[in-house]
Amino acid sequence: MKLDLITRIVLVCTIAVLALLIIFPLTNILITATHENGRAVFSSIFSSPVTRQIIKNTVLLGSTVGVLGTLIGFLLAYAQTRLEFRGKKILHIISLIPLISPPFAFATAVIVLFGRSGIITRDLLGLSPVLYGYPGLVIVLTTSFFPVAYMNLLGMMRSLDPSLDEAAASLGSSKSKVFVKITFPMLIPGIASSFLLLFVESIADLANPLVIGGDFTVLSSRAYIAINGEYDVAAGAAYSVVLLVPGLLVFLLQRYWAQRKNVVSVTGKPSGRVRNIESKGAKFFLLSIPFAMSSLIIMVYVTVLIGGFVKVLGVNNEFTLDHFSYIFSGIGNDAIIKTTLLALIATPIAGILGMILAWLIVRKIRRGRELMDFLGMLGIAVPGTVLGIGYAVTFNHTTKLGEFSLIPQLAGGGAIFGGALAIIMVYTIRSSPAGQRSGIAALQQIDPAIDEASASLGASGVVTFKKVTLPLIRGALLTGLMFAFARSMTTLSPIIFITTPDTPIMTSKILSEVDAGRFGNAFAFCTILIVLVSLAMSAINLLVRGRSIESLSNPLN
Amino acid sequence: MATNSLISIAEGDSKVRASDSSRLQLSNLSKEFGQDPDRTVAVDNINLTIEPGEFITLLGPSGCGKTTTLRMIAGFENPTFGSILLDNQDISKLTPDRRPMGMVFQSYALFPHMSVYENVAYGLKIKKLPAKQIEQEVGFVLATMSLEFLANRAPNQLSGGQQQRVALARAMVMRPKVLLFDEPLSNLDAKLRSQMRIEIRQLQQRLGITSIFVTHDQDEAMSISDRIVVMRNARIEQVGEPAEIYRHPKTVFVADFIGRSNFLTVEKIQSKTKSGKIAIKVLGKNMEVDAHEDAVTASNPVLLIRPESIRIKRSHSKNQEASGTQGRVLNVVFYGAHVEYEIETEKGNLVAVVSDPKHDEIVPVGQMAEFSFDENRAWLLPSGD
Numbered sequence: 001m002k003l004d005l006i007t008r009i010v011l012v013c014t015i016a017v018l019a020l021l022i023i024f025p026l027t028n029i030l031i032t033a034t035h036e037n038g039r040a041v042f043s044s045i046f047s048s049p050v051t052r053q054i055i056k057n058t059v060l061l062g063s064t065v066g067v068l069g070t071l072i073g074f075l076l077a078y079a080q081t082r083l084e085f086r087g088k089k090i091l092h093i094i095s096l097i098p099l100i101s102p103p104f105a106f107a108t109a110v111i112v113l114f115g116r117s118g119i120i121t122r123d124l125l126g127l128s129p130v131l132y133g134y135p136g137l138v139i140v141l142t143t144s145f146f147p148v149a150y151m152n153l154l155g156m157m158r159s160l161d162p163s164l165d166e167a168a169a170s171l172g173s174s175k176s177k178v179f180v181k182i183t184f185p186m187l188i189p190g191i192a193s194s195f196l197l198l199f200v201e202s203i204a205d206l207a208n209p210l211v212i213g214g215d216f217t218v219l220s221s222r223a224y225i226a227i228n229g230e231y232d233v234a235a236g237a238a239y240s241v242v243l244l245v246p247g248l249l250v251f252l253l254q255r256y257w258a259q260r261k262n263v264v265s266v267t268g269k270p271s272g273r274v275r276n277i278e279s280k281g282a283k284f285f286l287l288s289i290p291f292a293m294s295s296l297i298i299m300v301y302v303t304v305l306i307g308g309f310v311k312v313l314g315v316n317n318e319f320t321l322d323h324f325s326y327i328f329s330g331i332g333n334d335a336i337i338k339t340t341l342l343a344l345i346a347t348p349i350a351g352i353l354g355m356i357l358a359w360l361i362v363r364k365i366r367r368g369r370e371l372m373d374f375l376g377m378l379g380i381a382v383p384g385t386v387l388g389i390g391y392a393v394t395f396n397h398t399t400k401l402g403e404f405s406l407i408p409q410l411a412g413g414g415a416i417f418g419g420a421l422a423i424i425m426v427y428t429i430r431s432s433p434a435g436q437r438s439g440i441a442a443l444q445q446i447d448p449a450i451d452e453a454s455a456s457l458g459a460s461g462v463v464t465f466k467k468v469t470l471p472l473i474r475g476a477l478l479t480g481l482m483f484a485f486a487r488s489m490t491t492l493s494p495i496i497f498i499t500t501p502d503t504p505i506m507t508s509k510i511l512s513e514v515d516a517g518r519f520g521n522a523f524a525f526c527t528i529l530i531v532l533v534s535l536a537m538s539a540i541n542l543l544v545r546g547r548s549i550e551s552l553s554n555p556l557n
Numbered sequence: 558m559a560t561n562s563l564i565s566i567a568e569g570d571s572k573v574r575a576s577d578s579s580r581l582q583l584s585n586l587s588k589e590f591g592q593d594p595d596r597t598v599a600v601d602n603i604n605l606t607i608e609p610g611e612f613i614t615l616l617g618p619s620g621c622g623k624t625t626t627l628r629m630i631a632g633f634e635n636p637t638f639g640s641i642l643l644d645n646q647d648i649s650k651l652t653p654d655r656r657p658m659g660m661v662f663q664s665y666a667l668f669p670h671m672s673v674y675e676n677v678a679y680g681l682k683i684k685k686l687p688a689k690q691i692e693q694e695v696g697f698v699l700a701t702m703s704l705e706f707l708a709n710r711a712p713n714q715l716s717g718g719q720q721q722r723v724a725l726a727r728a729m730v731m732r733p734k735v736l737l738f739d740e741p742l743s744n745l746d747a748k749l750r751s752q753m754r755i756e757i758r759q760l761q762q763r764l765g766i767t768s769i770f771v772t773h774d775q776d777e778a779m780s781i782s783d784r785i786v787v788m789r790n791a792r793i794e795q796v797g798e799p800a801e802i803y804r805h806p807k808t809v810f811v812a813d814f815i816g817r818s819n820f821l822t823v824e825k826i827q828s829k830t831k832s833g834k835i836a837i838k839v840l841g842k843n844m845e846v847d848a849h850e851d852a853v854t855a856s857n858p859v860l861l862i863r864p865e866s867i868r869i870k871r872s873h874s875k876n877q878e879a880s881g882t883q884g885r886v887l888n889v890v891f892y893g894a895h896v897e898y899e900i901e902t903e904k905g906n907l908v909a910v911v912s913d914p915k916h917d918e919i920v921p922v923g924q925m926a927e928f929s930f931d932e933n934r935a936w937l938l939p940s941g942d
Binding site for chain 1: 631632633652653654655656658659660662663664666667668669670679680683684724727728731737
């Protein structure tokens with residue numbers, strides 16, 4: 001299909017935006033990493049067992065969390081779509097909670113509960129396990145990130161055409177066989193992309209390795225130390241380039257392999273109903289892990305909540321509002337308002353950018369669609385630490401082209417808008433991949449003939465997008481937006497490198513409270529953050545409750 | 558716009574109709590997919606003129622290039638070479654939304670988030686027609702297609718036939734210069750299919766819209782078209798009216814694809830008799846038959862006899878061998894209106910269909926039968942491909 005003029009303009013603008021938001025900072029980080037101290041880091045990969053161990057740690061952590069998180073997310077999604085049980089809605093909500101809180105809230109609560117002097121481990125069980133390091137990181141990261149896999153797989157399972165299952169069942173397949181031969185293979189792309197997301201998320205995470213990592217050093221924490229402890233930007237850039245490699249490698253692997261399996265199953269024709277699993281034993285088996293997981297989540301968040309209202313949780317359980325008044329009286333106020341504002345600005349931009357990318361990739365461009373998809377996903381394929389360092393080295397000064405200043409200073413002290421622009425840009429590029437993925441998934445499920453029908457009725461590409469495509473993927477778009485907002489509010493690793501006194505960000509404030517050992521303040525801060533994010537998510541949820549693709553596939557609606 | 562609306566056309570304003578029907582020409586149209594060495598030619602140098610108001614069917618097995626041809630006309634694929642002329646204007650560079658074509662899709666492609674009414678009104682709204690006119694035209698089309706009572710339904714609340722009608726109404730309301738159908742009936746059951754065929758044909762004739770219909774179903778092609786274009790391996794095999802394609806196919810492929818065929822090898826005696834026919838010897842008999850011009854020079858032509866042209870009667874010969882016009886009945890199927898025989902002859906098996914059979918004249922399996930056919934009903938064509 002020939003691209004009409006407006007589509008071409010959209011394409012060019014999108015590429016320009018991607019160039020500014022991700023390609024330029026990444027290029028700069030590569031250049032910085034080739035400075036002398038950076039080169040020393042690279043050569044230490046071969047000469048120094050310390051550096052090699054850091055890389056091994058990083059890959060081990062990413063794989064473990066990827067596998068465990070995907071498994072848990074899968075079980076939960078399966079339970080939601082194929083099982084009938086009491087508390088289904090509540091389980092769904094609980095499974096999403098970790099999305100809307102800063103990961104180190106989790107780490108801190110886990111230390112208080114299960115640490116060497118934890119309430120449960122020492123006071124109740126008399127144990128003193130070594131939590132700091134690999135085991136603690138796996139527990140915390142898996143619990144923090146499995147909802148990403150859950151959301152991903154849930155959307156996919158809901159849009160699977162039940163008539164395929166019915167067809168297989170009528171051909172004599174048992175339920176378990178239907179699952180193994182039909183359902184599962186169709187979910188492989190979703191499972192693969194979940195693993196990818198979790199892998200990248202966990203190796204990119206900076207907050208938890210700082211809080212609970214102990215001696216288990218990973219690349220992100222090493223890069224952070226290089227920049228914030230050793231003030232060695234070139235070495236930091238070099239570590240982040242090394243961190244970039246496994247992230248991008250897994251990403252490309254998944255692209256190459258999962259891309260070939262694209263299952264179009266919604267054609268706009270009515271389909272059958274999902275047959276639920278009735279067997280009690282199977283139900284019990286399938287539900288045990290989801291319920292164990294949700295108990296853990298509740299426990300942790302109760303800890304966070306209570307921890308904000310008592311003096312020192314587990315030591316002095318006396319009620320107090322000191323933590324909250326500390327936050328509201330001091331610098332906390334400013335951080336709360338500014339963080340929310342910046343996230344609110346970035347979220348719709350990210351959502352729209354992601355959807356436009358999805359639309360261009362699935363429906364418009366043929367040659368170079370892989371590249372486009374890759375560029376769009378870079379924001380998440382690139383670890384937050386890398387992105388933050390990239391922004392710091394790129395936008396901390398004016399970019400000049402000869403005498404002409406091309407881009408003003410966007411980040412750091414003395415930047416325009418007190419560095420707020422750089423933070424919005426980071427939020428946007430970190431969040432748009434979520435919109436892009438959900439948009440692509442939704443678009444691939446829509447019969448291309450629907451777009452063609454619109455074109456043959458005289459609608460240009462953009463009009464078709466507005467009137468047909470967008471309404472059909474609205475559910476996916478808003479889910480993507482919801483995720484994007486929560487993500488912006490709770491992200492730390494890229495922000496920590498570019499936050500300034502003029503634009504304090506909640507997550508970095510929480511980290512400094514945790515660092516100072518003031519867990520009470522951190523818990524109170526987390527509670528406020530969770531409340532803010534939940535409010536925004538409920539608002540978006542109300543919007544989704546219109547006509548989305550899910551409700552359309554149900555003829556009774 | 559308001560003066561020559563769909564309503565006025567339908568009401569038989571012949572002047573409007575004449576000026577509104579369009580001629581579509583495909584010239585040297587080709588489509589290749591992929592790069593060397595994986596290049597495949599989907600459509601190979603097609604030349605075809607579709608006259609104003611004509612209903613033409615592209616017929617062929619899957620992969621013959623018929624759908625690609627249609628998609629190039631609609632603008633969903635860019636031709637590798639060649640041009641598409643609509644009323645002598647080259648439209649092959651236009652994007653689909655700028656071509657005055659209406660398309661009906663195999664999967665119907667109704668917008669699932671819009672009601673029937675909204676689906677049909679969609680294109681008119683894009684055209685920014687006044688609201689009142691949109692209401693009028695949509696109302697009229699829905700009435701024509703007997704869809705008014707479904708106007709507020711969502712597409713997934715409709716049966717397949719109803720969805721099909723909505724898809725047709727949605728294309729029709731745009732008053733397209735050319736209507737394109739991409740196997741629109743293949744998802745319907747047989748009874749509905751033949752009913753929709755008639756409906757589409759009647760509507761098309763009433764509105765006089767030039768139409769191109771893609772199908773792999775020969776019955777559909779025969780019953781609906783002014784002319785049939787038989788395609789094979791990216792090329793046009795034969796173009797002609799249904800009767801001509803059926804009676805006088807150009808190749809064995811066409812004969813076999815359209816209807817059922819018996820092919821007999823023959824011995825040529827004389828190329829051109831006084832009556833302009835060809836004298837041949839077949840099954841031990843001399844006859845003069847009509848022939849395709851290529852068959853005149855062909856070294857080993859074959860004779861096409863349609864099953865319904867064969868007559869069957871019980872053989873009284875003592876000879877139990879298949880020879881000449883005598884054969885053994887291998888299979889008999891009684892369909893009520895007709896009986897179908899499979900007969901083993903010295904030239905291979907023949908299929909014969911006898912209409913309105915008398916019960917005591919049906920030759921049972923295993924018996925010898927005497928068969929014959931009128932030489933005027935046979936057709937000689939070049940063998941092979």
